[in-house]
Each structure stands twice: as structure tokens, then as C-alpha cells.
Amino acid sequence: MRTPRHFWKASAVVAAGLSGALVLQAMTGQEGGGSRAGGAPGPVTSKAETTELRVSGDGTSAALGKRDTGPFSMLGVTWSDPSARVGGTVEVRTRSAGTRNWSRWLTLDGDSGQGESGAERGGTEPAWVGPSDGVEVRVDGKDSARLPKGLRLDMVDPGSGEVTALEPAAYVAEGAEESEEPTPSTTEPDTGTGTEPQPDATLTETPASETPPEPSPSEPSAPEPSTTEPSVPVTPSAPDTSSPTASPTPSVSVPPAPPSTAPRPPITSRAAWGADESISPEEPGYLPDEKIKAVVVHHTAESNDYTCEQAPAVVRGIYAYHVKQLGWKDLGYNFLVDKCGTVYEGRKGGVDRPVMGAHAYGFNSETTGISVLGTYTSTAPSTAAMTSVARIAAWKLGQYGVDPTSTATLTAGDSGRSYTGKTWAKGDQLTLPAIHGHRDGYNTQCPGDAFYNKLATVRTWAGGPVSGLTLKSVTGNSTSGATTYTKAAVTVNWSATTPAALIAKYELLVDGKTVATTAGTAASAKATLTAGTHQVAVRAVHQSGRTTTTAAATVVAETTAPAFTTKPNLALRTGTVNTAAVPLTLKWKATDGVALKEVRLTAPTAKTYGPTTTSAGHTAKSGAATTWSMKAYDRAGNTATASVAGTPVILQESSATKSGTWTTKSSSSYLGGKSYSSSSKNASLSWTFTGRSVAWTVSRATTSGQAHIYVDGKKTATVDLKSSTTKYRDAIWTKTWSGSAKHTIKIVVVGTSGRPAITTDGIVYLK
Known part of the structure; x- marks a missing residue:
């Protein structure tokens, strides 16, 4: 037999003589909550106010005008018949106790679901509105059947204590603001509303003898919330014996608490x-x-x-x-x-x-x-x-x-x-x-x-299984396309849409075998691979034991260094010559048994070149010995180094052996400020040097003529110095040998018809 549910209704408080006063239900016990002996949080007392809604004469709508109330944070609309429903729309708005601003109109969910057998009233779902001290209600049932009887607004102040941050609030008498509706009283409602007077249990004073007894001291308390996340087993979990379950009195047969296949989450008692x-x-x-x-x-x-x-x-x-x-x-x-x-x-x-x-x-x-x-x-x-x-x-x-x-x-x-x-x-x-x-x-x-x-x-x-599992990246030394390269170590990164709290563990798989295991909260793992090509994947184990595995990524592990199959070498190139910037070309070739990534020039300047690049143009200061250092990298991070040294040297025209007629010309545009010019056919200049590359440097214009070039006594080329734009210090012709040796360069004026003159600064060679 069910215990009567009126036991909790203590004395009703009716604020007589106050305009718009609402009926107040107050619970016996502590006013605002407290602590038990030992500092544990004690029960927190809640309070409620109720007031009847004014129902229209045809019984299809109801309202409660805007009015002041005591403090509340939750409300609902209830009615006498727990099996009835409100077919229309129930809306409320409230006034914030802090800002005094009114909220928008809130629609209350139609009813609380008729969940309890033997319930005393039906009602909407309760709505949390936050600390409030004013309310207005409207119920529109015109498109539905007649509204149920005994409609009223119920407002709950849940109280405060050590378990919540809310501050206790004192009740205030209503009447600070004009009410739009007549205030319900302890007399029968206006019969013109078309509703039968409904007894309000809150108006019946409960004798003190009916005050509910204190709970039995033998009744253990409910389990306290866990302070740590439980471990995530893959086997069924045993009952939590560290947090005893609240037990009913011996008259109830208590069923067992079977172990679960899933871990118990923290629960606030x-x-x-x-x-x-x-x-x-x-x-x-x-x-x-x-x-x-x-x-x-x-x-x-x-x-x-x-x-x-x-x-x-x-x-x-x-x-x-x-x-x-x-x-x-x-x-x-x-x-x-x-x-x-x-x-x-x-x-x-x-x-x-x-x-x-x-x-x-x-x-x-x-x-x-x-x-x-x-x-x-x-x-x-x-x-x-x-x-x-x-x-x-x-x-x-x-x-x-x-x-x-x-x-x-x-x-x-x-x-x-x-x-x-x-x-x-x-x-x-x-x-x-x-x-x-x-x-x-x-x-x-x-x-x-x-x-x-x-x-x-x-x-x-x-x-389960774990959803959204994705292998985001495999970090070795580098990745090319779908393949990652490393010497041995890799870091595998992944993500999943299933929350970590529901994942038992992750397993890192290499060629189908588990090499590392992490917690369900992890998003990466490390592994060391042997040389060779491997398939790397991640398997997620849901707390249910179901598994999901990512697609595999290819990882190549290798420790063999790349090689410079063509050592770095230097050669002079065409272009404008300055004493501080002699144009030259750096050449090389690097290869790797698996995958060459790049070649870096580390000195005298820093540059990075792709794996297929084998030459690059640079400049060097004349008269200064310079070492060009290079480092080749393969995809796995293995490296090889090589270098070459060279010194560009300028031989002025004045150091040449002359034949024929040559005239000295002066200009800041010439190397050293001077140059030689000749229009005499077969006039010549020759220089002897020891080096591995040489460039002839001249001035050029539309009237410039031609010259024959002899290398070590043999005619090698005929060069035309004519140019549509005037140029100075132009390295117009170059030659490079495989090694350094003694050579003689001779230029001979051709005497070109109409433009016989040539003007030269000298040569540059590389030693």
C-alpha cells in the first residue's frame, strides 16, 4: 500500500491582507541546507508557491497576469487529474531577480509523461528559469479540447547549500507592482470561469502530529560521487563495493547488482x-x-x-x-x-x-x-x-x-x-x-x-565500435605521397569521434602486430621500426570490446646515407662581372638508394634544392678563396656532405701581352676604371694563367666588332661583341676544364667591316 503523499505538506502560509499574495508551501527542516556531522553536505530544503490560473468562460484558455512572487527558479503548470493532458500551448515568462528584466515567452512541454502510478496531479515538464521574482502565464487551448480542471502555476525554490553556488533567497511579499489579474484567494474561484472549485491542499493546515518522521538512522546513504575516472576494463566490471548502494528498508526485496560489461561512470549521489x-x-x-x-x-x-x-x-x-x-x-x-x-x-x-x-x-x-x-x-x-x-x-x-x-x-x-x-x-x-x-x-x-x-x-x-577513427599522420623524417620515410622512429597520430571516455585503449599495429598500447585518451603513439617497408595502422578498442582499425600507411625505414655521385664543382659563367660578384655555376649530383629528398647549400650561403636539381648560378668575390659546402638528405633523414673551394681572379687588360695597336680608355664602368680598345685587324692580347675555368670580359655596343679566341694556340671561337644595348664588364665567353692547369688565352681583332673596334677589360679565371 502506498504511503499517503500529503505527509509533506506542512502548515500553509497565507499572506493575508497583501495584494496579489501567492499561496506558499514550505518544507519543514533546515531553512537553506547545511552539513551533517563531519562536514558532509546535508539535505537542502526546497519551497514552493502555487496559484490558480484564471480560466476563460468557455474553458479553452487560462491566464495568470504579470505579478510579483517570492523567489523561485523552476516552475510548471499542473492540474487536478493526473491522467489528463493540456492540448493547447502553455507559455510563461519570468522576471529575473537580478536584472529585473522579463524573459521571452517560454513554451512548457505539454505534460510530464504520466510517469508515476498514483500521482496526485498532472503537469507540464518543469522549466528551469533561474532566480526569478515575477511571473506571467497564458494557456491557449482553443484549438483543442476543454482544458483540464484545477489549473495552477507551481513555482519551486530549490534552496541552496554547500552543494550549489546559488545564494539563499528570502521570500518577499507580493504587491510591489500592480497585478493585471485578480489575486486568487482562499475562497472559491469566480463561478463565471466555468470551472468547478478545486480544493487546494496547500490551504489545509497539516497537524503537527502528521509531520513526517526523520529517516531511519539505519538506512545507509546513497553512494558518493566518484572522484576519479574508473579504469576501462575490457572484461565485465564487478560491482563497485567501495561506494555502498543506498538500501531500502528490509520489507523490500532488493534485487542483485550484476556486474556490467562496461565500466561505471562517476555518479553524483x-x-x-x-x-x-x-x-x-x-x-x-x-x-x-x-x-x-x-x-x-x-x-x-x-x-x-x-x-x-x-x-x-x-x-x-x-x-x-x-x-x-x-x-x-x-x-x-x-x-x-x-x-x-x-x-x-x-x-x-x-x-x-x-x-x-x-x-x-x-x-x-x-x-x-x-x-x-x-x-x-x-x-x-x-x-x-x-x-x-x-x-x-x-x-x-x-x-x-x-x-x-x-x-x-x-x-x-x-x-x-x-x-x-x-x-x-x-x-x-x-x-x-x-x-x-x-x-x-x-x-x-x-x-x-x-x-x-x-x-x-x-x-x-x-x-561501439569506435567511430570516426582516422589515421591523421605518421611522423618520421618526411612523407612523400602516401609513404613516410624514417631511419627507425615514427610517431603515429590519430583521431576518433567517439569520446575518449568510451574507448578502452588504442593499439599501434606494425605489419599487423601490436607494438604499442595506449589509453583511450591518447591521440598518438611512438614506435621503432626495423629496416624495410612496413604497414602501420591503429586499432581502437571500444569499452565493449569491439574494434575498429584504420587503413594502413606505408612507412619505409632505412639507414643508408645518400651519395654525391658528382662531387660539387665550380665553373665561371657569362654575366656581368664585378670585383665583389663574379658570376659562376655550382654543379653537383646526389643520389640515394631509396628516395633522395633534397640537397642543401650550407656555405657560403644557404640554399635548398630539390632532388633532381644538379646546378645553380651564384657569384663570388674576386681574389677571395671560397668553400662551397653541400649536404644531401634522403627521405629517411640520412645525410652526406661534400664541398669544393675556388678563388676567382681578375687579370686586367694591362697584364696582357700585346701586339698591334691598342688604346687605353678610362671610365668608371670598366673594371679597374680602364680598358683597352683596338680597331686594328690582327691586333691581339694574350694572358697566361693556371686554373680550371676562364671568362673573357668585354664592353659591348651596337658598333662593337668581332674577335677570334685561341686557347693554348688553337683557335676555339669567333665572338661577336655587337649588342643592341650598351654593356660593360660582360663575361661573354667562358671555358672550363676538368682540372686546374696552365693555359694561355689569346684574342685577335677580326677587323669587322663597318665596326672593327673591340674593347676589353681582361679575363677572369678560377683557381
């Missing part, structure tokens, strides 16, 4: 969120078959603006609303989750037991209920909240061998209809996902479109 156990002393009930077949996911509606510090107060508000306003024996949900991912113990009886909740009308006897604090009609729940829902669902279903990704066959305890219009009769069997939304078994939007669309993700997270 009822004591930790400040549950006042004195308001719900009835013993818990347990599922008839002592087996949970499915998880029903809910949201609490219109409460996204709470802070994470306020979440315990939100839970207390829902608890008070369910018990004190609707007359349920306890909080309806088995578990609650806030947007930060904190999990709260809901209905008492043991989080690890098959406790009968009051959350899914017709299906309570086979399911457990998880409700996320917030409204998710258009806004998706946070990843943290979804993660915690998946963890709780996996743990609870894992106790009874139910795969979270499977379906469950449930027997309807009463006739019903789903949100999409599917109907059933009492005793019918329905096949639903093992994790499904409240709307699947009841005509409600809960848990909102945005959350409902995420339930497939929650199922995958809960049951």
Missing part, C-alpha cells in the same frame, strides 16, 4: 546534490523481472541557461516538483545529466539496481530513464552530456547483457501513442532501439528534435 530524503520516505520499487531491457532518453525542457554550478539546484527543483507538486513518491528519472556531463543519481534504490522509475508511462517496468537538463528541440546537447548518457546507458544495459546498438521488445503496460502517431494497446509488444527517446513510447516531443536526431550517435558511442 543524492546526498551530494542535496536531496531532502524526508519528502519521499516511501520504499523504492524494482523492475518485476529485475532486468533492464532498454534506456529511455529525456530532456527536462526550457533550461539551457543554467550554469554547471546551478545544476544541483536544477535537479533539486525537478525532485521537488515531481514529489511535492505532482505527488510522485520520488524523482521520476533514474539518472540526470547536466550539460557539463555530470551524472546525478535520480530515483533512490541503488544506481546499480534495476530501480523502477516514473519516466516512461507504460514502459517503466522494463526500462531505466536518463534525462539531460536542458531543452533540445533545436539545439543539440553538448558532447559532454551525450558522452555521459552513452556511458550510463552502456553501463546499465551491460549489467543485463543488452547491446546498446540493438533493439528491445517491450510489453506495453497500457495503451498509448507515440509522437509520430503510432498506437498500441495494453499488452502489445513494441520493438524499439535499446536506447530510444521518450517520444518513441509516448506522445511528447521529448527529448526534442535536435537530441532525438543524435540518438543514433549515442547508441554507437555506447555500444
Whole structure:
């Protein structure tokens, strides 16, 4: 037999003589919460105000005008018949106690789901509105059947204590602001409303003898929240014996707490969120078959603006609303989750037991209920909240061998209809996902479109395998295309969309064998490879034991250094000569047995060249010995070095052996400020030097003539100095040998018709 639910209604407080005063329900006990002996948080007392709504004469609409209230943070609209529903739209707006600003109009979810057998009242889902001190209500039922009788607004102040950051708030007398509606009184409502007078239990003073007794000292407290993340086993987990489950009185047969195939997540106990156990002393009930077949996911509606510090107060508000306003024996949900991912113990009886909740009308006897604090009609729940829902669902279903990704066959305890219009009769069997939304078994939007669309993700997270597993990169020395190269060491990086809390471990695979194992929170691992070509992959092990493996990446490990098959060498090149910048060409060739990456010039300047480049133009200061150092790199990071030294030397025209007529010309444009010019056919200049490369330097113009060039007594070339633009110090002709040796260069004036003159600065050679 159920314990009467009027025991908690202490003396009613009626503020006589105050305009617009609301009826106040106050709980006995501590005013604002406190601590038990030893400093543990004590129960936090909640308070409630109620006032009847004015119903229109045709019974299709109702309202409560804008008015002052005592402090509250949660509200709902309730009615006398717990089996009835409001077919219209219920909207409220509230005034912030801090800013005094009025909120937008909030739509309350149609009803709380008729979850508790023997409930005293029906009602909307409660809405968290934050600390408030003013309210207005409107109910539009004109497009539906007549509104239920006994409509009233219920406002809950969840109290504050050590378990929440909310500050205690004192009640204030209403009347500071003009009310738009007549104030309900202790007399019968105006018969012109078309509703029957409904007795308000809050107006009946409860004798002191009916004050509820203190909870039995022999009743152990609910488990405290875990302070650390549990380890993630791949074998079934044993019951948590370090945190004893709250036990009912001996008159209730307590079912066992079976081990689960999934780890238990941290759970904030009822004591930790400040549950006042004195308001719900009835013993818990347990599922008839002592087996949970499915998880029903809910949201609490219109409460996204709470802070994470306020979440315990939100839970207390829902608890008070369910018990004190609707007359349920306890909080309806088995578990609650806030947007930060904190999990709260809901209905008492043991989080690890098959406790009968009051959350899914017709299906309570086979399911457990998880409700996320917030409204998710258009806004998706946070990843943290979804993660915690998946963890709780996996743990609870894992106790009874139910795969979270499977379906469950449930027997309807009463006739019903789903949100999409599917109907059933009492005793019918329905096949639903093992994790499904409240709307699947009841005509409600809960848990909102945005959350409902995420339930497939929650199922995958809960049951595995790990989703979205991607091998992001393999870091060796370098990567070319799809292949990574290294001497031996690699770092493998990956990502997954399944939250880390649901992943048991990752395994790094090399050629199909595990070489490293990391925690589920890791995103990288290191390995040392033997020489050769390998296939590297990552395997994710879900807490269910299911595995997912990435596509393999090719990694080549090798330690052989590249080689300079052509050592670096220098040669003079054509171009403008300055004493500080003699143009020359640096040549080389590097190869590697696997893959050459690049060749770097490290001195006298820094340059990097691709693997197929074998030469580059540079300049060097004349008369200065310069060493050109190079380093070849293969893809694995192995290196080889080589160098060449050279000194460009300028031999002025004045150092040449002359024949024929030559005239000295002066200009700052010439090397050294002077040059020789001749128009005499067969006039010549010759220079002898020891080196491996030589360049003839001249001035050029449109009137410049031609010259024969002899190398070591042999005619080698005839060069035309004519140029459409005037040029000075132009290295017009070069020759390079494989090694350094003594050579003689001779130029002879051709005497070209119409433009016989040539002007020369001298030569440059490289020693």
C-alpha cells in the first residue's frame, strides 16, 4: 500500500491582507541546507508557491497576469487529474531577480509523461528559469479540447547549500507592482470561469502530529560521487563495493547488482546534490523481472541557461516538483545529466539496481530513464552530456547483457501513442532501439528534435565500435605521397569521434602486430621500426570490446646515407662581372638508394634544392678563396656532405701581352676604371694563367666588332661583341676544364667591316 503523499505538506502560509499574495508551501527542516556531522553536505530544503490560473468562460484558455512572487527558479503548470493532458500551448515568462528584466515567452512541454502510478496531479515538464521574482502565464487551448480542471502555476525554490553556488533567497511579499489579474484567494474561484472549485491542499493546515518522521538512522546513504575516472576494463566490471548502494528498508526485496560489461561512470549521489530524503520516505520499487531491457532518453525542457554550478539546484527543483507538486513518491528519472556531463543519481534504490522509475508511462517496468537538463528541440546537447548518457546507458544495459546498438521488445503496460502517431494497446509488444527517446513510447516531443536526431550517435558511442577513427599522420623524417620515410622512429597520430571516455585503449599495429598500447585518451603513439617497408595502422578498442582499425600507411625505414655521385664543382659563367660578384655555376649530383629528398647549400650561403636539381648560378668575390659546402638528405633523414673551394681572379687588360695597336680608355664602368680598345685587324692580347675555368670580359655596343679566341694556340671561337644595348664588364665567353692547369688565352681583332673596334677589360679565371 502506498504511503499517503500529503505527509509533506506542512502548515500553509497565507499572506493575508497583501495584494496579489501567492499561496506558499514550505518544507519543514533546515531553512537553506547545511552539513551533517563531519562536514558532509546535508539535505537542502526546497519551497514552493502555487496559484490558480484564471480560466476563460468557455474553458479553452487560462491566464495568470504579470505579478510579483517570492523567489523561485523552476516552475510548471499542473492540474487536478493526473491522467489528463493540456492540448493547447502553455507559455510563461519570468522576471529575473537580478536584472529585473522579463524573459521571452517560454513554451512548457505539454505534460510530464504520466510517469508515476498514483500521482496526485498532472503537469507540464518543469522549466528551469533561474532566480526569478515575477511571473506571467497564458494557456491557449482553443484549438483543442476543454482544458483540464484545477489549473495552477507551481513555482519551486530549490534552496541552496554547500552543494550549489546559488545564494539563499528570502521570500518577499507580493504587491510591489500592480497585478493585471485578480489575486486568487482562499475562497472559491469566480463561478463565471466555468470551472468547478478545486480544493487546494496547500490551504489545509497539516497537524503537527502528521509531520513526517526523520529517516531511519539505519538506512545507509546513497553512494558518493566518484572522484576519479574508473579504469576501462575490457572484461565485465564487478560491482563497485567501495561506494555502498543506498538500501531500502528490509520489507523490500532488493534485487542483485550484476556486474556490467562496461565500466561505471562517476555518479553524483543524492546526498551530494542535496536531496531532502524526508519528502519521499516511501520504499523504492524494482523492475518485476529485475532486468533492464532498454534506456529511455529525456530532456527536462526550457533550461539551457543554467550554469554547471546551478545544476544541483536544477535537479533539486525537478525532485521537488515531481514529489511535492505532482505527488510522485520520488524523482521520476533514474539518472540526470547536466550539460557539463555530470551524472546525478535520480530515483533512490541503488544506481546499480534495476530501480523502477516514473519516466516512461507504460514502459517503466522494463526500462531505466536518463534525462539531460536542458531543452533540445533545436539545439543539440553538448558532447559532454551525450558522452555521459552513452556511458550510463552502456553501463546499465551491460549489467543485463543488452547491446546498446540493438533493439528491445517491450510489453506495453497500457495503451498509448507515440509522437509520430503510432498506437498500441495494453499488452502489445513494441520493438524499439535499446536506447530510444521518450517520444518513441509516448506522445511528447521529448527529448526534442535536435537530441532525438543524435540518438543514433549515442547508441554507437555506447555500444561501439569506435567511430570516426582516422589515421591523421605518421611522423618520421618526411612523407612523400602516401609513404613516410624514417631511419627507425615514427610517431603515429590519430583521431576518433567517439569520446575518449568510451574507448578502452588504442593499439599501434606494425605489419599487423601490436607494438604499442595506449589509453583511450591518447591521440598518438611512438614506435621503432626495423629496416624495410612496413604497414602501420591503429586499432581502437571500444569499452565493449569491439574494434575498429584504420587503413594502413606505408612507412619505409632505412639507414643508408645518400651519395654525391658528382662531387660539387665550380665553373665561371657569362654575366656581368664585378670585383665583389663574379658570376659562376655550382654543379653537383646526389643520389640515394631509396628516395633522395633534397640537397642543401650550407656555405657560403644557404640554399635548398630539390632532388633532381644538379646546378645553380651564384657569384663570388674576386681574389677571395671560397668553400662551397653541400649536404644531401634522403627521405629517411640520412645525410652526406661534400664541398669544393675556388678563388676567382681578375687579370686586367694591362697584364696582357700585346701586339698591334691598342688604346687605353678610362671610365668608371670598366673594371679597374680602364680598358683597352683596338680597331686594328690582327691586333691581339694574350694572358697566361693556371686554373680550371676562364671568362673573357668585354664592353659591348651596337658598333662593337668581332674577335677570334685561341686557347693554348688553337683557335676555339669567333665572338661577336655587337649588342643592341650598351654593356660593360660582360663575361661573354667562358671555358672550363676538368682540372686546374696552365693555359694561355689569346684574342685577335677580326677587323669587322663597318665596326672593327673591340674593347676589353681582361679575363677572369678560377683557381
